[in-house]
Amino acid sequence: MTATAATATNPVLRVAPAAPAEAAAYFRASLVFHADVSDVAAALAAEGDPGFVVLDSRSTESWDQGHIPGAVHLPTALIAEQAARLLDRSVPVVTYCWGPGCNGATRAALALAELGYQVKEMLGGFEYWVREGFAYETWEGPARRDADALTAPVDAQDCGC
Numbered sequence: 001m002t003a004t005a006a007t008a009t010n011p012v013l014r015v016a017p018a019a020p021a022e023a024a025a026y027f028r029a030s031l032v033f034h035a036d037v038s039d040v041a042a043a044l045a046a047e048g049d050p051g052f053v054v055l056d057s058r059s060t061e062s063w064d065q066g067h068i069p070g071a072v073h074l075p076t077a078l079i080a081e082q083a084a085r086l087l088d089r090s091v092p093v094v095t096y097c098w099g100p101g102c103n104g105a106t107r108a109a110l111a112l113a114e115l116g117y118q119v120k121e122m123l124g125g126f127e128y129w130v131r132e133g134f135a136y137e138t139w140e141g142p143a144r145r146d147a148d149a150l151t152a153p154v155d156a157q158d159c160g161c
Contacts, residue, residue: 032120033109033120033121034120034121034122034123035094035120035121035122035123036122036123036124037122037123037124037128037129037132037134038132038152040054040068040094040122041129041132041134044068044069044070051091051092052091052092052093052094052120053071053072053087053088053091053092053093053094054068054070054071054072054093054094054096054122055071055072055073055074055087055093055094055095055096055108055112056068056071056072056073056074056096056097056126057074057075057076057079057095057096057097057104057105057107057108058075058097058098058104058126059075060073060075062098062126064138064139065138065139066126066130066136066137066138066143067126067136067137067138068096068126068129068134068136068137069135069136069137069142071096072086072087074086074087074108076104076107076108076111079108079111079112079115080111080115083111083112083115083117084115087112087117089116089117092117092118092119092120093109093112093117093118093119093120094119094120094121094122095108095109095112095119095120095121095122096121096122096125096126096129097125097126098125098126098127099124099125099126099127099128100123100124100125100127100128102125105121105122105125106121109121128151130145131145131147131148131150131151131152132147132148132151132152133145133146133147133148133152
């Protein structure tokens with residue numbers, strides 16, 4: 001079988017990868033719009049002002065069940081009405097919702113961007129915050145679970161990526 005025939009039947013390479021310059025532009029743009037859980041946690045844990053605010057865009061029931069310490073609670077449906085009262089336009093906002101199966105953080109980020117805020121979406125949402133073993137708060141107080149070995153290294157400070 002020739003390389004061309006193998007590529008034609010290979011579902012990964014059926015559509016050729018982008019040229020390196022195009023790929024670099026795409027991935028650079030992705031980082032403009034997204035932050036991951038580990039990077040957000042590291043920035044919040046460092047001394048001093050992280051330079052952004054974290055916004056939980058879920059319902060009050062979801063917030064009570066668990067949220068990132070220090071996050072601002074502002075459900076997406078209330079952003080237009082309450083953002084100016086709760087957020088400083090000069091401070092970037094990092095939105096999150098439940099997890100990768102939910103686009104609530106994306107909708108919140110869109111609503112904030114349309115109001116003139118600089119915004120990023122936290123990939124993985126609250127689910128991966130908890131799965132990576134970071135502390136969170138519930139209506140009952142502080143909580144933390146062991147890191148899931150499928151999402152974070154068990155015996156290291158970070159994943160090295």
